[in-house]
Amino acid sequence: MAFYETFGLATILIWFTSVCAGRWLPPTVLATSNRMRLGILVFASLSITAALHVLMGVTFFSVTMAVLAPFGAVLPLLALRAVWGKLGGTAQPFTSLELLGCLTLLLLLYCSALGVFTFDLYRLGYAALSGTAIAMVCAVLAIWRGHWPVAVAISAGQVLWGLGIGSSNVIDHLSHMMLVPVICVVLTKRCLVRGLLFLRRQGLGNSQKA
Numbered sequence: 001m002a003f004y005e006t007f008g009l010a011t012i013l014i015w016f017t018s019v020c021a022g023r024w025l026p027p028t029v030l031a032t033s034n035r036m037r038l039g040i041l042v043f044a045s046l047s048i049t050a051a052l053h054v055l056m057g058v059t060f061f062s063v064t065m066a067v068l069a070p071f072g073a074v075l076p077l078l079a080l081r082a083v084w085g086k087l088g089g090t091a092q093p094f095t096s097l098e099l100l101g102c103l104t105l106l107l108l109l110y111c112s113a114l115g116v117f118t119f120d121l122y123r124l125g126y127a128a129l130s131g132t133a134i135a136m137v138c139a140v141l142a143i144w145r146g147h148w149p150v151a152v153a154i155s156a157g158q159v160l161w162g163l164g165i166g167s168s169n170v171i172d173h174l175s176h177m178m179l180v181p182v183i184c185v186v187l188t189k190r191c192l193v194r195g196l197l198f199l200r201r202q203g204l205g206n207s208q209k210a
Helices: 001-024 032-053 059-068 075-084 096-113 128-146 148-160 170-176 179-209
Strands: none
Touching: 001 032, 001 075, 032 128, 075 148, 128 148, 128 170, 148 170
């Protein structure tokens, strides 16, 4: 089994653990320096990856790998980026418009692959010319929006695809089906927060008028 696939599963487990931990992270961890946070991420990633190599015979991990793989290059980066934020690190956030655009493209991509439309965008990722063009466009957009780590991950995914490592479709290196529900949850949460803030302001305005 490819090392980076096991590493991809490890990053997902680290991200899920950080989400479950939530606000219960010790203040001493949140107060550490960026170098210490990076060390924590690297140590956790490598340790869990090594453990997964040993535990891959366990049904839970083998089934999880079979269902979620391939992880590609971008999804592990986004997972570690989210954990970095949980640890108190800073990163340029994705705007709601960016997330909505990504969600639209992902839904269009997967729906076309499932035969909902008469065209199949997914098959473009197999060809050398169209696959390279897709990766380059995604990297340029990431740089333009200021998301340099994402651009690096996209470039890494293109290199893996070019070397024949992992999936033969470059789109598998640049996206993942898990991004659809995650983006939906993030956008829903933002809408609820903004809605509650709006109602609170309206209530404060009405009370002041009274």
